[in-house]
Amino acid sequence: MSDCRSEHSTAGELIIQNITKNFAGLRALDSVSLTLKRGEILGLIGPNGSGKTTLINVITGLLPLDGGRVLIGDVEITNKPPYEIARAGLGRTFQTIRLFRELTVMENVEVAAVSMGCSRKEAKRRALIAIEEMGLEDWVGRLASELPYGLERKVEIARAFAMQPSFLLLDEPAAGLNEEESDQLLDMLAPIPERKGLGLLIVDHDMRLIMRLCHRLHVLSYGKTIGEGTPDEVRRIPQVIEAYLGKTAVRG
Template structure:
């Protein structure tokens, strides 16, 4: 794992074509350690595709992904995980027959930790997301809001240097989203990781993120602080067209 605290993740001019569709076009962004970057945009604007490209689940058609000086473009997911990038999935992927603790341990082992290290990290990650009391419960018995929390613990268990969260607030009510906000806010400061979060919960995004990057039809339309983005005409138009509300009520 790369340990330099000054490292930045660079996404450089990423284009991704699927058959008959350009999902991303020339997307460039950087993610610094200790910061929380929100990646937002209407449905189908390319947010999950970009996380898939960064974490190795998809190869880009063009462009590069670098961690500091290390070019990780096209590396397989397990190799990228070993460099210190971790992610959650928009669709929850817990092993329902395993306990919560085992689920988190498996994630740590897959990221290259030994079994004893994985147990220690899994306990730390569960404590970090406030789920220690759920450790021995089978994942299949968890209520929905708690499953999302365990997904975050799984990603945290490898002590990532860059963390990618794909819609961690999906399906959560306002109170659960507030709990998520409290849990995520101190993480980059306390662990030194850089966090990129995708979500449609604008109340959460506007309060959590230091910076926002906005995609529409696979292209960057705006980058700035939540306040700058909130007032950007192109962003407002994109969200109006999508039927979703940009401004939190």
């Protein structure tokens, strides 16, 4: 039935140790450490320019890192090429949506399973599951370039699901969505990590979404960790309130 069962299905935690990244003298990430367990949803928040996207980019190999290590279980993936990191079980989405515009929705999702070593047939089966999970059944034959914005996000997430990753990093999945769409996204995402044994890391500015969805939060400011813990713990940390949340979030 499945000719490409993910080899990384027993992988341990995603471990990020003391990651440092400089951009021409600017320290974008300063010794950031975090751990993502499978089945948990971790929110990565912080003001604009605090290094959230940079962190995702160095973990996934898109940018070389200047110090620190990244491991999945005991497998070192530090500075490996992006495709090897993906095959080790780490998926991601992009802040600015990156779909394969001249491929159909089906092919967009299917290719993720194909690149994990599935045959076209098995890839189709996996893709259909991911497409149903994101509610995209009516769009399978359309070109990605014909989709409305809100659906593009869903296709990107479905594509990442089709990889069957152990860990998934979502970079602002709710950006540009209205409240209703954001609620929909919340309902779709919430049950998935536990069901799939997937570790989910979400970067977003939509605090309603983050506070309701995430089990734990990690807060960055100017490339440094300024707080971590459960949503309730984090919104009481004075530095976090000052740097990012503001007074209103404390009451909400």
